[in-house]
Amino acid sequence: MTGPATLQPAYSWSRIWREEKSRGVVIQIMVVLIFFATIAWLIGNVTANFAALDKTFGFKFLWQLPANYDINQVLIDYNSQYSHLRAALVGLINTFLVAVVGIVLATILGFTVGTLRLSNNWLVARLAYVYIETIRNVPVLLHILLWHGIIINTLPHPRRALNVGDATFLSNRGLYVPCPLFEDGFGWVAIAFAAALIGAILYHRRAHRIQMETGHQVHSVLIGLAIVIGVTLLAFLAAGSPIGFELPALRGFNFQGGINLLPEFVALTWALSIYTSAFIAENVRGGILAVNKGQTEAAQSLGLRPGKVLSLVVLPQALRVIIPPLTSQYLNLTKNSSLAIAIGYMDLVATLGGITLMQTGREIESMMLVMLVYLLISLLISSFMNWYNNRVRLVER
Template identity: 60%
Template sequence: MLNLLKIWRNEKSREIIVQIIVLIIFGWFISWLVGNVSGNFERLGKDLSFEFLFIPAGYDINQYLISYNNRDSHLRAAIVGLLNTGLVAICGIVIATIFGLFLGVLRLSKNWLANRIAYWYVEFTRNVPILLHILLWHGIIINTLPHPKQAIDIFDVSYLTNRGFYIPKPIAESGIELFYLFTVIAIIFAVLFSRYSKKRQELTGKQFPVFWINLMVIIVFPCIALAFNNFPISFSIPELKGFNFRGGLHLSPELIALTFALAIYTAAFIAEIVRAGILAIHKGQREAAESIGLKPDKVMNLVILPQARRVIIPPLTSQYLNLTKNSSLAIAIGYMDLVATLGGISLNQTGREMETMVLVLLIYLCISLSISSLMNWYNYRVKLVDR
């Protein structure tokens, strides 16, 4: 008895005992959960099977990034949905980041009007639920834009309607390979050139206008390739045929509304994160930078932002994750994302709610873990290096 008491009083052994107890409870709980589910399945006469993934889905999807028709399997339908989720998430993250950065800087501006506009934007946007943003944008597009027959015509090549935006679609013809090749060469050149000029600057102090030179190269080089092969690109122009426009690239109202709503909602949060990051840098840093004669944009780009980045990135990661997961609200307006395909129509058609939901959960988990490991890697790269 005394011995037991002794073990309990020893801090180290107590820690181990507590951990073992917690582990046992956790293990018991997991086994109960699994047993409960399988027991209920048995009672309901259901089995756990993923065979449904390989039978034809039978339904159509209005937006697919890989080829798809209703004879393809539920698995392929799920992948189509996953890619649609990815499309919205990536576009949303890019727009939200650019817009949020801009707003965050605006919010710190000494210009009263700019400052107030950013302030009200942030306060208004982030205090309205995201679902309302999505419904609002969708509602605006389908209720205010005209029917395809009265479409808003932009130079006879693009059309705005309540069925979405139709824009010309570039179609590659033979001879395009040279263009691809030159683009790759231009990008490789740009990377090498910026490395070289950095090294040169460190050695001699002399600078190239790297950004402008690279921009020129990336634009001009591929254009030369195009001209050389007599411009092997044609455009499919949308045309009104019957009920709808045909040809061209169709951006559905659902895609536009969802991307926009997610981007401007998340941008409000990002703006605050950027502001917090910049304010976290001691004003002595700015003053020191100014005192050695750096121009304001150099102060921001070389002194403030590199330090602020470390404060900004961890909460920014959370915002990226939020945006990606919020994209599942797509179901409210009928955008065919992962939840609407695998977790929606496939679930309905096959009745396999446990299987589809487990899959959807796992896929979202994988997406989120990849985003956060990518951001952690970036965070590691920009972290403060002690010298």
């Protein structure tokens, strides 16, 4: 693509435009110029306005102590005396939590509904159809507000909380469950569990190899499960049940102790999950329909049961069609989680892009960081899904 070199020695300026190859180069140079000019204009504009406002550009504010605000869901050590950076990190982890739990839930729901949508049972297929069409045609923000409204308005006040065995409580302040406390000797149980797991995997591999060689089938999954549970349980009892529980109890205004699932977290995760699941269901349906009917019939004629037909023949082929659009649904869910602020769930946008931005007056820097982080998360999910897509891709012989 070295423009001038490809031209004839005796050229006129008009020839540059006439020849397709050199014209392409000229157009590309112009596009690049316009692109950089636009960027330069944006930067120039920001710089000029910063100068007019006597502001400086920098990220020092992130280390500024203290952030001076509290966060309602804290998964790492945090209080108001930590820095803005730490507060942003707490928000980021909250974002991750919603994204991961949401993606898992949405996948399970989506695959289930998508398969049901293709059921031969008229009622089941219709119900799945209604589910998909109602859910995906309502804006996701309304889903979030609706579920939050339902939770805080229908669930009782903590003093009248629904009580399950004095250990688990459900109220409009969220779900409180016992928090496990690991005592001395728990390490042994963990080691036993890991050893059993490795053993089960090795056993499963061996069973798989035997099946490939001889066709003899062993129910290795069930046996493996039995190994893991049995060994862990034995170790647990041998070590003298080294686990205790901190029970939540009503003290003063709220329950104290235990693990608290905030209503905002539940509402947000649930709303994002069911919204995204409707789209995933359609992807799954499309993927399954893309598999030639002859494949199903061939599998059936081999004597495979319907469940096996789906899991061994149809789904592996359907996945190739499902995964690329699935990736974009995962990205959507993650990005939609930034709507958390609408119900007061303190994610990255609420901490760094909200309170920190407000208290420090660093709009450009904060928003740039928030955008950068979302970009990074999206790229992370994309690259993982691309890796997975390559793994399930049709191996051509």
